[in-house]
Amino acid sequence: MKWKIRTxxxxxxxxGFEIDDLLYTLLKIRGIDDNSIHSFLNPALRFLHSPFMFTHMEKAIGRIMDNIKTKKPILLHGDYDVDGITGVSLLYRVIKKMGGKVYYYIPARLSEGYGLSKKGVDYAREIGANLIITVDCGISGVEEVDYANSLSIDVIVTDHHHxxxxxxxxxxxINPKLDERYPFKYLAGVGVAFKLALALAYTHGLEQKEVLWLLxxxxxxxxxxxxxxxGENRILTYHGLQVLNKTRNTGIRALMEVAGITPPVKTHHIGFILGPRINALGRLSHAGDGVKLLTTYDKNLAMEIARRMDFYNKERQSTEKSILEGALKKVEEMGIEDYSSIVLWDEEWHQGVIGIVASRLVERFHRPTILFSVDGEFSKGSGRSTPSIDLFETLTSLEDMIEEFGGHREAAGLVVKSDxxxxxxxxxxxVVKEKISPEDLEGVVYVDMEISLDEVNEKTLAxxxxxxxxxxxxxxPVFIIRDLKVVGYPENFKGEHIRFRVLKEREHREVLGFNxxxxxxxxxxxxxxxxxxxVYKDRNGGTKLKLIDIRIKEGG
Incomplete structure (x- = not known):
């Protein structure tokens, strides 16, 4: 692996700046200018942009309020991932609290696929809804919106995709990537839904704290x-984690209990424990139960769904392991050295899990990866990319070969004819070969800066x-520390992990190498x-080093 030092x-x-040069350097590396340092280090809610900066916000609020006042049904149509499920749950709670008659629809991942679906539009007609609000989807649903319009059903699209x-x-x-007036372009789907909820609360006279409890x-x-x-994502997440650690949400509390999570809850708990359990429903069953979990006040129902999520997550892990083993064999057979990317397929691969396996292959081989589940005439794929390759842009250049696709720079879904x-x-x-560098293929560890061993302390942790x-x-932050002497007795613990101590000029620290x-x-x-x-703090309050990579010094 190549080490690339940012400074x-x-x-x-x-x-006049009362700030340590180490922290100041970390901020500059992250592109924080001097005028923004205060707001970055103090991510207050007052720094959020007004939701009414969205060009269509007032128009959307007026339309929604009409249905709330007249008790006409509103259908929330969301994506089946965590972003879509949380966004639908948030708007459902807010509109319900305002007295609206609200329903939700989450498409089946395997049979309907991503995005606003005609089945969803038909469901809106069935329940008598004349208004659909999409959450984390809809911006690609040209035909589906036309279909809704033909049935005299209005559609408000809230999305964050290109x-x-x-x-x-x-x-x-309402999409920050389309709206020239809205300053922050990177909101998640649930972030856009939150903006809509704030605007609704303001218009309806609902106390803002009722919406803030949904952070x-x-x-x-x-x-x-x-x-x-x-930007706004950091502010929302910063305060959202505070709410999460004292959450009133019955479903979240149940899921945390089943998953064995106790406060303090941090981002890695969401990314690696809570999120995968919610996603497992959509991958192996139906994601609609995720909304049911996050909107219920029934503790028994919440525990039942949370346990089911846990079961499906374990099943997902087993399926993932099997697909990964098969994919690795195929990579070996294809001769990875001759390729700048990885594209694999199999009739036995579960469509709901191939995206996770694609991520594992990117981590291992440092190449954009797409895996397909072959199902007769058509194959459904899920791709993940490396930092240097924009996957959505790459697929756009090949759209003549693709039946349909959507996604982001880092991840995308697509359908290609099997033949x-x-x-x-x-x-x-x-296409990838023209854009990717030999350095990218080798794998790069991005390092913020060099520090000394004596800087591994409480002050740096703070x-x-x-x-x-x-x-x-x-x-x-990731650091380089040079010219250290391994001392003591390096040992293996808990399977694939190691620990050892390093010394330099009377300073010594413990290093843990996970895997x-x-x-x-x-x-x-x-x-x-x-x-x-x-650098991290262990459960006992000690300052430790987490190993990312190591180089043995010549003659050392």
């Missing part, structure tokens, strides 16, 4: 959707904590090393 030295804070060539003829569109849902959807953790998969693999690889919550574009067993033989002779690490 070789340190930035000096301007005169549009394709044409946008739907909706009653109103736990916003934090869950924002973190799980892996959107940039900057075109070989041709698609070649074309996709050719500075790191001030940058939370972490996520894309605001990652947890680092491959390094153990190299450090048993106690060589001199350079380390790439993160």
């Amino acid at each position: 070789e030295g340190r930035y000096t804070p301007p005169e 549009p394709k060539e044409h946008v739907p003829d909706a009653f109103a569109i 736990d849902l916003v934090a869950m959807g924002t973190v799980a959707d892996v959107v940039p953790m900057i 075109k998969l070989e041709e698609f693999r070649s074309a996709f690889n050719n 500075m790191i904590k001030s940058l939370e919550p972490f996520g894309p574009m605001n990652p947890s 680092g067993l491959k390094h153990l033989d190299n450090i048993k002779e106690r060589p001199d090393v350079d380390l790439v690490v993160s």
Whole structure:
């Protein structure tokens, strides 16, 4: 792995700035200018933009209020992932509290696929709804919106995905990526739903604190959707985590209990424990129960659904392991050295799990990856990308070969005719090959800066904590520490993990290498090393180093 250091030295804070040069450098690396440092380190709700900065917000609110006042049904149509489920749950609670007659529809992942569906529109007609509000979807639903319009059903699209060539003829569109007036472009779907909820509360006279208590849902959807953790996303997640740690939500409390989570809850609990359980429903069953969990006040029902989520998550893990083993064999057979990307398919692969496996292959081989589940004439794929390759843009350049697709820079879903998969693999690889560098294929560890071993202390930990919550574009800091001596007795613990101590000029620290067993033989002779690490506090309050990569010094 290549180590790429973002800055070789340190930035000096301007005169009058009472800030440590280490923290100041970390902020500058993250693109925070001097005028924004205060708001970044103090992510107050007052720094949020007004929801009425969206061009169509007032129009959308007026239309929704008409239905609330006349008790006409409103249908919320959401995506089946955590972002969509939390967004639908949030709007459902708010509209319900305002006295609205509200229903929800989550499409079946395997039979309907992503986006606003005609079945969803038919369901709106069935319940007598003349208004559909999409959540985390809809911006690509040109035909579906036309179909709704033909039935005299208005559609308000709330979404955060990139549009394709044409946008739907909706009653109103609330999407930061389309709206020139709205300053922040990276809201998650649940973040857009929250903005709509705030505007509704303001218009209806509902106390703002009623909506703020729903920030736990916003934090869950924002973190799980892996959107940039900057600007409004960071503010919403920062306060959402505070709400999550004292949540009133019966369903969230049940899910935390089943998952064995106790406060303090942080972003990694959402990303690796809570989020996968909610997503497991959509992958292996039906995601509609996720909304039921997050909107119920019945403790027994909440526990029943939470346990079911836990069961499906374990089943998902087993399926994932099986698909990964098969995919690795296929990678070995294809000769990875000859490819800049990975495109694989199989009739036995579960459509709901291939996206997770694609992520695992990206981590291992540092190449954009798309896996397909073959189902007769058509194959449904899920892709994940590397930092240097915009997957949505790449697929757009190949849209003549694709039946349908949608997604982001980092992840996308698509459908390709099964007899075109070989041709698609070649074309996709050719496009990626033109854009990806040899350095990218080797794998890159991005390092913020170099620090000394004596800087691994409580003060540095406090500075790191001030940058939370972490996520894309605001990652947890990564450091290089050079010229260290391995001392003591490096050991293996709990399967694939290792721990050892390092020394430099009387300073010594413990290093934990999670899944680092491959390094153990190299450090048993106690060589001199350079380390790439993160700094963290263990359960006992000690300051430790988490190993990311290691280099043995020549002659060490």
